[in-house]
Amino acid sequence: MKLLLTSAGVNNKSMHDALVDMLGKPIADCNALCIPTAMYGHPWVGPGVKAWQFISGNSENPMVDLGWKSVGVLELTALPSIAKERWVPAVRETEVLLVSGGDALYLSYWMRQSGLAELLPSLQAVYVGMSAGSMVMAPNIGELFVGWTPPNGGDETLGLVDFAIFPHLDHELLPGNTMAAAERWAAGMQGPTYAIDDQTAIKVIDGAAEVVSEGKWKYFPR
Structure with a gap:
């Protein structure tokens, strides 16, 4: 699997070009599935209107509205209740x-x-x-980003890449997301990390x- 891990969607030509290169053909020839599940666990975004905006391509974050041949919805919370051969x-x-x-x-x-998770590789x-959708690929996210608490606690995520991500660097609506805060977060992580703003992605x-x-971005090796 190829990954394009963004902070806030495909926000500029460089990211758009990288995505098309990874696809190997135009976006208009590709079928997509969107996954809104992360939104339901965060008090700022869902459930409700923001989940609809993402699914319908009416959000401020370019993803669903990039011009795909088709877009379907894959809701992860529903999948355990239906047979695997259906999805x-x-x-x-x-x-x-x-x-x-x-x-x-x-x-x-x-x-x-x-x-x-077991299918992804x-x-x-x-x-x-996008944001949490990118962070989830890391081995863990750090205590700074723990909101919803899993049944067994901890901050572990999927570990499909060997680095962690601090998104929305220097965002005007997130005054705590400074480079100094990213440096403190990185110092407490066990592996390499990236701090990225909304004009940055990791391919x-x-x-x-x-x-x-x-x-703007910064890499913190360990």
Whole structure:
């Protein structure tokens, strides 16, 4: 699986070009599935109007509205209650997964509960994450980002990449998301980390990470 891990969607030409390159064909020729699940675990975004805005392509974060051939919805909380043969083929056949922001631990929990987590490494799709949808790929997120608490506690996520992400760097509506705060967060993490703003993404192909940015970011090695 190829990953495009963004802070706030595909916000500029550099990220858009990277996505098209990863797809290997125009966006208009690709079928996508969007995953809004992370939104329900976060008090700022869902459930409600913001979940609808993401699914319908009416949010401020370019993902669902990029011009896909088709877009379906994959709601992870529903999957444990239906047979796998009703949804696994659709996931295997899709060319893109569009994963919203929200709460990363809530998303990680439902990715595991639904069975999607075990499928992800074998998929040929391009995974496009936004905020929590990107953070969930890391081994853990750090105490700073713990909101919803999983049944067994902790801050562990999927560990499909070896680095963690501090999103929305220097965002005007998040005054606590400064570079100094990112440095303190990074110092408490066990592995390498990136702080990225909303004009930055991390492209991962075959485990190799590359920053795609028209904005501000910093890498913290460990």
